Structure formats: C-alpha cells, structure tokens
Amino acid sequence: MDVNWNLLIQQLIIGLANGSLIALIALGYTMVYGIVELINFAHGEVFMMGAFFAATVVGLTGVTPQSAPLIIIGAAALALVSAMLFSAGINFGIDRIAYRRLRRAPRLAPLIAAIGFSFILMNIAIYWKGGNPISPPALLPQKYRAYNVLNEWFGLDTTIRLRPLDLLVFAITIPILFALTWFVYRTRSGKAMRATAQDRDAAALMGIDVNRTIGMAFLIGGALAGAAGMIALYYTSAARFQMGFRYGLFAFTAAVLGGIGNLYGAVVGSLLIGIVWSLSDGFMKTLIGGWGAQWTPSVIFGVLVLVMVFKPSGLFGDHVPEKV
Amino acid sequence: MAMLEITDLHTYYGNIHALKGISLTVEQGEIVTLIGSNGAGKSTTLRTISGLNQARNGELLFNGLSLRGIPAHKIATMGIAQSPEGRRVFPRMSVLENLEMGAFVRGTVDQSDIARVLELFPRLKERIDQKAGTMSGGEQQMLAIGRALMARPNLLLLDEPSMGLSPILVEQIFDIVTEINKQGTTVLLVEQNALMALAIANRGYVIQTGEIVLADTGAALLKNEAVRKAYLGEG
Ligand SMILES: Nc1ncnc2c1ncn2[C@@H]1O[C@H](COP(=O)(O)OP(=O)(O)OP(=O)(O)O)[C@@H](O)[C@H]1O
Ligand SMILES: [Mg+2]
Numbered sequence: 001m002d003v004n005w006n007l008l009i010q011q012l013i014i015g016l017a018n019g020s021l022i023a024l025i026a027l028g029y030t031m032v033y034g035i036v037e038l039i040n041f042a043h044g045e046v047f048m049m050g051a052f053f054a055a056t057v058v059g060l061t062g063v064t065p066q067s068a069p070l071i072i073i074g075a076a077a078l079a080l081v082s083a084m085l086f087s088a089g090i091n092f093g094i095d096r097i098a099y100r101r102l103r104r105a106p107r108l109a110p111l112i113a114a115i116g117f118s119f120i121l122m123n124i125a126i127y128w129k130g131g132n133p134i135s136p137p138a139l140l141p142q143k144y145r146a147y148n149v150l151n152e153w154f155g156l157d158t159t160i161r162l163r164p165l166d167l168l169v170f171a172i173t174i175p176i177l178f179a180l181t182w183f184v185y186r187t188r189s190g191k192a193m194r195a196t197a198q199d200r201d202a203a204a205l206m207g208i209d210v211n212r213t214i215g216m217a218f219l220i221g222g223a224l225a226g227a228a229g230m231i232a233l234y235y236t237s238a239a240r241f242q243m244g245f246r247y248g249l250f251a252f253t254a255a256v257l258g259g260i261g262n263l264y265g266a267v268v269g270s271l272l273i274g275i276v277w278s279l280s281d282g283f284m285k286t287l288i289g290g291w292g293a294q295w296t297p298s299v300i301f302g303v304l305v306l307v308m309v310f311k312p313s314g315l316f317g318d319h320v321p322e323k324v
Numbered sequence: 325m326a327m328l329e330i331t332d333l334h335t336y337y338g339n340i341h342a343l344k345g346i347s348l349t350v351e352q353g354e355i356v357t358l359i360g361s362n363g364a365g366k367s368t369t370l371r372t373i374s375g376l377n378q379a380r381n382g383e384l385l386f387n388g389l390s391l392r393g394i395p396a397h398k399i400a401t402m403g404i405a406q407s408p409e410g411r412r413v414f415p416r417m418s419v420l421e422n423l424e425m426g427a428f429v430r431g432t433v434d435q436s437d438i439a440r441v442l443e444l445f446p447r448l449k450e451r452i453d454q455k456a457g458t459m460s461g462g463e464q465q466m467l468a469i470g471r472a473l474m475a476r477p478n479l480l481l482l483d484e485p486s487m488g489l490s491p492i493l494v495e496q497i498f499d500i501v502t503e504i505n506k507q508g509t510t511v512l513l514v515e516q517n518a519l520m521a522l523a524i525a526n527r528g529y530v531i532q533t534g535e536i537v538l539a540d541t542g543a544a545l546l547k548n549e550a551v552r553k554a555y556l557g558e559g
Contacts, residue, residue, distance in 0.1 A: 195428075198415055199412050201412065207401050
C-alpha cells in the first residue's frame with residue numbers, strides 16, 4: 001500500500017494540536033476525579049464558558065487585525081488570562097455551592113448535580129450568545145492565516161502546512177503542562193493536593209485543610225479548561241453552546257484511557273486520542289471505501305473499549321492499593 | 325493542669341451513640357493506654373480528640389484550651405499528632421514524601437527530624453524511595469508512627485500500633501514507643517494487646533461499649549482480676 005507521507009505528517013500535526021487542547025480539558029477531569037472521585041460532567045461546559053468569555057473580552061478590547069502586533073498579542077494574552085480566571089471561578093463556584101455540600105452523600109448525588117450544572121451552563125450560554133455558532137473577533141492579520149511556517153521561516157519546499165495557529169497551541173499548552181507538573185510535585189500546595197487525593201482523613205491529620213485543597217483542584221482544573229476554551233475558539237474559529245459536549249466527551253475518554261486520576265495518563269491519553277482522531281479523519285476514506293470522517297467518534301471509542309478490555313485501569317492506572 | 329482533660333464526652337455516628345460519656349486525663353510526660361475489645365470506642369476517642377469526629381456533648385481540653393468545634397487540620401497545628409488505625413500512609417508517595425507530609429504543620433522539613441525517625445526505624449532508611457503502598461504492614465506501621473513524629477507533637481496518639489505485626493516486631497514497636505516517650509513526647513496509646521500496653525504505660529483505662537469501666541495504674545490493671553479475665557485471655 002502506498003503511504004501518503006505528506007498527509008500522514010499533516011494529520012499528525014493536527015492530531016498533536018488537538019490532543020494538547022484535549023489534554024488541558026482532560027487534566028481537569030482527572031484532577032477532580034483524583035481528589036473527590038467525582039466525574040465532573042459540567043467540566044465540558046466550564047470549557048465552553050471559557051471560550052465564550054474569551055470572545056467577549058477580545059471584542060471589548062476593540063483590537064483588529066490591523067492593530068499593532070504588540071497590541072494584538074496583549075489582547076490575546078488578556079483574553080487567555082480572563083478566560084482562565086472566569087472558568088476557574090465557575091468551577092470553584094459549582095464545588096462551593098453544590099458538590100461540597102454533597103461530600104458525604106452517596107456518589108450518585110454529586111454526579112446528578114454535575115449533570116444539572118452542565119445543563120444550567122448551556123442554558124446560560126444560549127441566553128448569553130444565542131444558539132448559533134459564534135465566530136471569534138478576528139485577531140490574526142490575514143497574511144498569517146494561510147501562512148506556512150515551514151515554507152516561510154524554514155525555507156522547506158513542502159506542501160505540509162504548519163500554521164502560526166498550530167504553533168500557538170503548543171506555545172500555550174506545553175508551558176501550562178510543565179507548570180502544572182511543577183506545581184503538583186514540587187510545591188507545598190501541590191503535595192497537599194496529592195496527599196488529599198490519596199487519603200483525606202490522613203491529610204487532615206497532617207494539618208491540611210481538605211476543603212481548601214479540593215477547592216484548589218477545582219480552581220486549577222477550571223483555569224486549564226478556560227485556557228482550552230480560548231485556544232479552541234481560535235483554533236476552530238467557532239464557539240457554540242454545545243461545544244463542551246464533544247470536547248468534554250473526548251477529554252473524559254482520554255482521561256479514562258490514560259488511567260483516571262493520573263496526570264501523565266491524561267496527557268498521553270489526550271495526545272493519543274488527538275492523533276487517532278486526525279488519522280481517522282484523514283485516512284478512513286482511503287482505508288475503507290465509503291467510510292469517512294463521520295466514523296471518527298466510533299474509532300475513538302473503539303480504541304477506548306479495546307484498552308479497557310485489556311487494561312481496565314487505563315494505560316497508566318495505579319495498581320498500588322488505595323488503602324491497606 | 326493535665327495536658328489532656330476529657331470530661332463526659334459523647335460522640336455519635338448518625339444515631340449510633342459511640343462514646344457515652346468518656347472521662348480521662350493524660351498528664352505531661354505520661355504514657356497512658358486505652359484498652360478494650362472490638363467496637364468499644366477506642367478509635368472514636370482518638371478521632372474525636374484529633375477533630376476527625378466532632379463530639380456532641382462534653383468537654384475536651386488540651387492544655388486548658390477547648391478542642392471542640394475545631395477542625396482536624398487546625399488541631400494538628402496545636403501539637404497533637406495521630407498515627408491512625410490502619411496506618412493510613414499515603415500509598416503513592418515515597419517513604420520520604422510521607423515523612424515530609426508529617427512535617428506539613430511545621431512549614432519546613434527539618435533534616436534532623438528525618439534523621440531522628442530513621443534512627444528509630446532503620447528499616448525505613450533502606451526503603452526511603454519506595455512507594456509506601458508497596459511496603460509490608462509492619463513497615464507501613466513504622467512509617468505511620470514516624471510520620472506522626474515529624475510534626476514534633478507534644479501529644480502523640482497511637483491507634484493499635486501492634487495490629488497485624490509479628491511478636492518480635494510488636495516488642496520492637498513497644499520499645500520504640502517507650503523511647504519516644506523518654507525523648508519527651510506524651511503518649512496516648514490505644515491497644516488490644518493489653519498485656520504489652522499495660523506493661524509500658526504509667527496508667528490505663530478500660531473502655532467497654534463507649535464507657536470507661538476501669539481506671540488505674542498500668543501495674544495495678546495488669547494484676548486486676550477482671551482485666552486478666554476479659555483482656556488477657558485468662559480464666
Ligand atoms: N464510620 C462509622 N459509622 C458508623 N458507626 C461507626 C463508625 N465508626 C465506628 N462506628 C461504631 O462506633 C463504635 C465504636 O467504634 P470504634 O472504631 O471506636 O471501636 P474500636 O474500639 O476502635 O474497635 P476496634 O478495636 O475494632 O478498632 C462501634 O460500635 C462501631 O460500629
Ligand atoms: Mg479501632
């Protein structure tokens with residue numbers, strides 16, 4: 001079989017970019033699950049709200065593609081940070097208002113509350129921006145939209161396209177991932193978070209304020225989702241009240257695939273799903289006549305089912321017993 | 325003034341009345357043991373002192389300050405540390421990280437504290453980078469006690485440190501508890517191994533279905549007819 005190398009590399013680039021975007025969302029699922037064993041079904045909508053808020057903030061700055069480059073960069077950074085704060089606030093607020101009261105309730109209670117908040121946020125979004133897709137206010141000058149970094153900067157004679165937007169996705173996600181790892185494994189608060197996730201009573205005996213620590217996990221998870229919202233807004237040049245469902249589902253799948261509760265697992269699972277997603281989009285048609293990109297979700301969940309059958313705890317699932 | 329003074333303390337789990345008016349005191353420098361059979365309320369007593377459970381009635385004074393209503397994480401900063409029932413080490417953290425968590429209330433980890441714990445428990449030194457969850461029960465028990473010591477507590481609460489350990493290890497653990505006490509830490513020791521506990525304790529209390537039924541010196545309780553019958557398997 002002839003392999004179309006250019007298409008393969010092209011799809012890998014797209015897959016890695018989509019995967020890093022999913023990773024930002026998946027980390028929020030996995031952190032919250034790790035610490036309170038709750039699947040936060042509202043998390044996809046927290047991400048969507050971040051995208052909406054980013055669009056609003058960019059609109060408010062009045063920046064256009066014709067503005068000075070530094071102003072454009074400043075507006076984008078402002079929108080990114082605002083979206084992170086906004087989503088963090090929402091996620092923290094939901095925990096404070098609902099989940100925290102249900103800490104000792106049966107598992108199903110916070111889960112139903114999460115589904116409820118997912119609908120509430122979607123309805124707020126519809127009320128706020130309407131039911132149709134919104135486009136982000138233009139930021140990038142026209143020249144850079146179709147710009148191919150590989151041709152222009154590296155002088156490569158290739159049809160593979162690497163856009164500034166692709167690079168931007170990596171430029172934002174990679175530092176965030178490193179910062180998160182540093183926070184969780186190196187700082188006092190991060191260690192408190194891991195301890196709380198592993199044994200809540202024991203953590204309290206060490207002097208850790210468990211409620212505050214759980215709140216912090218929601219804050220951080222929300223901030224990552226907000227960053228993902230801003231990125232998705234520009235990467236896909238659209239946002240809609242339903243966008244949290246598809247991304248949320250893929251991110252949740254990625255978290256389970258990697259071993260829910262495990263941070264590295266969430267990142268690896270996300271990259272894997274991003275790549276499977278883009279390869280399926282790109283090659284399904286040539287592999288199986290009559291099939292196309294519409295099969296991608298089935299392929300992704302097929303991979304999930306396969307991994308679950310052979311490794312039920314996920315790729316990086318923990319085998320160290322929780323309690324002795 | 326006693327270091328710990330508990331008067332007519334009542335604790336519930338929902339409708340279950342687990343502590344029905346417990347009174348006991350621990351003086352500075354003592355080893356006091358609380359013995360009793362399964363479900364008597366020993367762990368509940370320690371959990372109530374630490375703030376993991378809240379009492380519904382009664383008085384709970386530590387150095388004259390009431391602990392009632394104070395959350396566990398604040399009580400931990402007041403000089404009380406607990407090695408809880410079932411060890412409860414952090415399974416996915418290394419031995420060293422577990423010890424560092426023990427010093428959380430102190431803000432910074434003092435290397436001399438780690439050195440002291442490793443001297444008391446040389447076994448932990450060999451396992452310093454091992455994940456705590458993969459260690460044997462006895463090793464985890466040593467870690468749980470060592471972790472509690474890292475807070476440099478004035479009062480150390482130990483919940484069944486001998487549970488599930490081989491006789492030789494039990495003897496070692498009790499020697500170490502005595503040593504810790506000699507170094508200046510007051511100890512409240514919950515045990516089912518009444519013989520060993522009473523042998524090292526200054527004083528002891530016997531708890532039965534949520535009530536204190538006997539209180540005396542360790543030596544006197546060891547000779548007590550009822551205690552020998554009920555807890556030392558005699559008669
Ligand atoms: N989480 C809980 N929910 C309901 N009841 C509880 C709970 N924990 C303990 N109890 C009850 O409270 C009583 C005292 O239990 P506790 O754990 O204090 O006993 P114990 O003396 O430590 O026993 P053991 O020697 O078996 O550890 C028991 O009747 C027990 O069933
Ligand atoms: Mg007990």
